[in-house]
Amino acid sequence: xxxxxxxxxxxxxxxxxxxxxxxxxxxxxxxxxxxxxxxxxxxxxxxxxxxxxxxxxxxxxxxxxxxxxxxxxxxxxxxxxxxxxxxxxxxxxxxxxxxxxxxxxxxxxxxxxxxxxxxxxxxxxxxxxxxxxxxxxxxxxxxxxxxxxxxxxxxxxxxxxxxxxxxxxxxxxxxxxxxxxxxxxxxxxxxxxxxxxxxxxxxxxxxxxxxxxxxxxxxxxxxxxxxxxxxxxxxxxxxxxxxxxxxxxxxxxxxxxxxxxxxxxxxxxxxxxxxxxxxxxxxxxxxxxxxxxxxxxxxxxxxxxxxxxxxxxxxxxxxxxxxxxxxxxxxx
Amino acid sequence: xxxxxxxxxxxxxxxxxxxxxxxxxxxxxxxxxxxxxxxxxxxxxxxxxxxxxxxxxxxxxxxxxxxxxxxxxxxxxxxxxxxxxxxxxxxxxxxxxxxxxxxxxxxxxxxxxxxxxxxxxxxxxxxxxxxxxxxxxxxxxxxxxxxxxxxxxxxxxxxxxxxxxxxxxxxxxxxxxxxxxxxxxxxxxxxxxxxxxxxxxxxxxxxxxxxxxxxxxxxxxxxxxxxxxxxxxxxxxxxxxxxxxxxxxxxxxxxxxxxxxxxxxxxxxxxxxxxxxxxxxxxxxxxxxxxxxxxxxxxxxxxxxxxxxxxxxxxxxxxxxxxxxxxxxxxxxxxxxxxxxxxxxxxxxxxxxxxxxxxxxxxxxxxxxxxxxxxxxxxxxxxxxxxxxxxxxxxxxxxxxxxxxxxxxxxxxxxxxxxxx
Numbered sequence: 001x002x003x004x005x006x007x008x009x010x011x012x013x014x015x016x017x018x019x020x021x022x023x024x025x026x027x028x029x030x031x032x033x034x035x036x037x038x039x040x041x042x043x044x045x046x047x048x049x050x051x052x053x054x055x056x057x058x059x060x061x062x063x064x065x066x067x068x069x070x071x072x073x074x075x076x077x078x079x080x081x082x083x084x085x086x087x088x089x090x091x092x093x094x095x096x097x098x099x100x101x102x103x104x105x106x107x108x109x110x111x112x113x114x115x116x117x118x119x120x121x122x123x124x125x126x127x128x129x130x131x132x133x134x135x136x137x138x139x140x141x142x143x144x145x146x147x148x149x150x151x152x153x154x155x156x157x158x159x160x161x162x163x164x165x166x167x168x169x170x171x172x173x174x175x176x177x178x179x180x181x182x183x184x185x186x187x188x189x190x191x192x193x194x195x196x197x198x199x200x201x202x203x204x205x206x207x208x209x210x211x212x213x214x215x216x217x218x219x220x221x222x223x224x225x226x227x228x229x230x231x232x233x234x235x236x237x238x239x240x241x242x243x244x245x246x247x248x249x250x251x252x253x254x255x256x257x258x259x260x261x262x263x264x265x266x267x268x269x270x271x272x273x274x275x276x277x278x279x280x281x282x283x284x285x286x287x288x289x290x291x292x293x294x295x296x297x298x299x300x301x302x303x304x305x306x307x308x309x310x311x312x313x314x315x316x317x318x319x320x321x322x323x324x325x326x327x328x329x330x331x332x
Numbered sequence: 333x334x335x336x337x338x339x340x341x342x343x344x345x346x347x348x349x350x351x352x353x354x355x356x357x358x359x360x361x362x363x364x365x366x367x368x369x370x371x372x373x374x375x376x377x378x379x380x381x382x383x384x385x386x387x388x389x390x391x392x393x394x395x396x397x398x399x400x401x402x403x404x405x406x407x408x409x410x411x412x413x414x415x416x417x418x419x420x421x422x423x424x425x426x427x428x429x430x431x432x433x434x435x436x437x438x439x440x441x442x443x444x445x446x447x448x449x450x451x452x453x454x455x456x457x458x459x460x461x462x463x464x465x466x467x468x469x470x471x472x473x474x475x476x477x478x479x480x481x482x483x484x485x486x487x488x489x490x491x492x493x494x495x496x497x498x499x500x501x502x503x504x505x506x507x508x509x510x511x512x513x514x515x516x517x518x519x520x521x522x523x524x525x526x527x528x529x530x531x532x533x534x535x536x537x538x539x540x541x542x543x544x545x546x547x548x549x550x551x552x553x554x555x556x557x558x559x560x561x562x563x564x565x566x567x568x569x570x571x572x573x574x575x576x577x578x579x580x581x582x583x584x585x586x587x588x589x590x591x592x593x594x595x596x597x598x599x600x601x602x603x604x605x606x607x608x609x610x611x612x613x614x615x616x617x618x619x620x621x622x623x624x625x626x627x628x629x630x631x632x633x634x635x636x637x638x639x640x641x642x643x644x645x646x647x648x649x650x651x652x653x654x655x656x657x658x659x660x661x662x663x664x665x666x667x668x669x670x671x672x673x674x675x676x677x678x679x680x681x682x683x684x685x686x687x688x689x690x691x692x693x694x695x696x697x698x699x700x701x702x703x704x705x706x707x708x709x710x711x712x713x714x715x716x717x718x719x720x721x722x723x724x725x726x727x728x729x730x731x732x733x734x735x736x737x738x739x740x741x742x743x744x745x746x747x748x749x750x751x752x753x
Contacts, residue, residue: 023403035432036428036431036432036433037428037429037432037433037434040424040425040428041425041429044425049572071424101656128529137513137542138513139539144518145513145514145515145517145518146515146519147420147446147515147519148450149449149450149452149453149473149474150453151453151456151457151474152453152457154448163428195396235424236420236421236424236450237424237450237452237454238420238449238450238452238453239455240420240446240515241421242446242514243420243421243446246419248421250421280425281423283414283415283426284425284426284429285415332725
């Protein structure tokens with residue numbers, strides 16, 4: 001027991017060290033690189049790390065597939081827009097407000113739709129996205145169908161450009177999302193969610209508080225997705241419902257954990273880094289058309305060949321190798 | 333060890349030196365005349381993809397023509413193009429790359445309003461010239477003074493006024509609106525409603541529908557039941573096709589004097605061909621129709637050259653709507669660079685603002701907001717069309733121009749039920 005505790009403590013130290021290294025690397029990048037494009041492209045990849053990690057809390061750990069990522073993401077963006085228009089709020093306040101708003105939305109969806117399971121839950125999340133998009137489309141305050149353009153304010157010191165500032169904010173958000181996802185995975189919440197995923201009735205019978213855990217998962221997942229959407233207004237300098245509620249966000253947030261592996265917090269990070277980077281590179285090299293194809297092909301490939309994602313594949317290979325090693329040792 | 337003949341070494345050395353000298357000289361020449369890089373994103377996929385492909389061909393034809401003449405100020409023109417998937421979320425990243433990594437000299441906006449909208453604050457904050465590409469009222473909020481749109485319109489009032497005047501002249505008292513719940517159609521419909529109200533037209537039907545709707549029978553039946561004199565439709569390509577088919581199937585009633593107005597897609601060859609005779613009687617906007625009243629120097633030559641290339645590239649074979657206006661962007665940039673003898677953005681913008689530009693789509697003069705000072709949205713009525721015949725659209729008399737007055741080539745046939753037969 002104490003051995004396990006000390007190994008967890010060691011893992012935590014490695015994780016914290018890794019996070020500090022990421023922050024230092026980001027600072028080095030900001031001081032060394034002068035082209036905003038690098039920060040622009042990295043921002044998108046980091047944004048997908050947040051979305052994928054958030055999706056995985058509910059979809060990966062609890063097995064509740066959410067197709068409504070775009071709804072939370074867009075609501076985060078529109079909450080930020082509201083905060084700008086109403087209070088001229090700074091970015092940090094926009095993000096907090098977006099997280100609170102979409103956390104409450106997550107709670108609502110949790111209460112209503114967690115009575116549904118499997119495909120019915122997924123359909124309900126799609127319906128939420130459609131309903132919210134329709135509401136925004138018909139709300140003139142948010143620009144309706146035409147959307148709204150925004151001028152960026154001056155970046156806060158010590159940032160030299162708004163792109164670098166958004167990049168750094170997203171680095172911190174990605175680290176926070178991954179840390180939260182990791183905490184949930186390794187805590188009693190994650191154990192409970194995994195029990196729900198395996199057999200919800202059985203979990204309930206042995207005293208797992210299923211509703212409470214599912215609500216925690218929907219609230220945290222929703223809040224993180226909304227927080228990721230909050231800087232969208234200033235990143236794009238524009239927001240309109242069709243692109244903000246785009247199904248691409250939902251598909252990517254789902255594809256990335258599946259490709260990386262849904263069983264652990266690192267899976268969505270690997271998937272987002274891989275798929276997000278490929279998408280960014282392909283957009284400006286070959287053709288944007290291939291973006292969708294790449295996501296589709298990778299998704300089909302991993303679902304068929306490696307249903308447990310890259311993590312599962314690595315684990316399988318390791319087991320195979322160690323089995324081979326054991327066999328060799330036995331033969332000798 | 334093999335020893336070389338000293339004579340041979342000298343010859344080799346001479347050849348080597350000559351090659352090196354040529355390489356150095358050519359590098360120097362290249363550096364002197366480094367290409368003028370023009371960057372843009374243009375939809376090649378997604379909802380705007382079909383139009384974007386044709387538009388890009390027009391721009392590439394200008395580049396080829398200019399380079400065949402030796403370039404501009406002795407420098408070749410290079411287009412750096414990315415596909416934005418018709419998605420505004422992709423354009424901030426693409427334009428940042430164009431500016432910071434590709435180091436383009438000049439920018440052209442994406443095709444369409446939504447992909448352009450995020451670029452406007454960017455170019456305003458960086459003080460850059462931006463040539464617009466068929467967007468609508470995108471500079472209304474930002475008011476960037478270095479923005480110049482190639483589309484022959486300025487605001488929704490000037491767009492709709494020709495259509496409405498036709499209805500008013502024929503004694504219209506009531507109007508019905510059917511518009512997609514999307515940016516362009518809603519902007520257009522809002523302007524149209526304001527103008528209709530101002531002119532005392534009573535709205536008897538007003539319906540929004542979600543984009544990509546393809547079932548309009550209930551809406552067309554409701555319009556028919558409300559007995560309007562004028563039906564204004566603002567729709568996108570797939571919806572326009574479905575609406576035309578629904579109207580032909582169900583009818584809109586004998587009271588309707590004119591129907592159409594803001595239907596995107598009815599300007600594209602493949603859609604026009606597929607609808608054929610079902611288009612008869614519809615009145616809709618366009619940027620060009622091959623009527624005898626529309627003669628601009630160079631346009632016919634462009635369209636005949638375009639038709640050959642379009643066949644190879646498998647894009648809109650007619651190319652009336654976007655390609656000539658994209659060619660015109662190039663012409664205006666070329667004239668501005670030559671006149672200002674450089675690529676200074678402010679000098680180029682001043683030239684753009686102060687000059688009446690001679691282009692293959694006619695003279696273009698800009699007003700303060702970067703839109704055309706003399707809007708020229710053509711309202712045409714489709715008449716005498718047969719099915720499955722692309723070539724008929726190249727003939728005059730098939731898209732009769734009803735407004736604006738200087739280009740008028742015929743009279744409105746009404747009511748619609750009579751005009752469609």
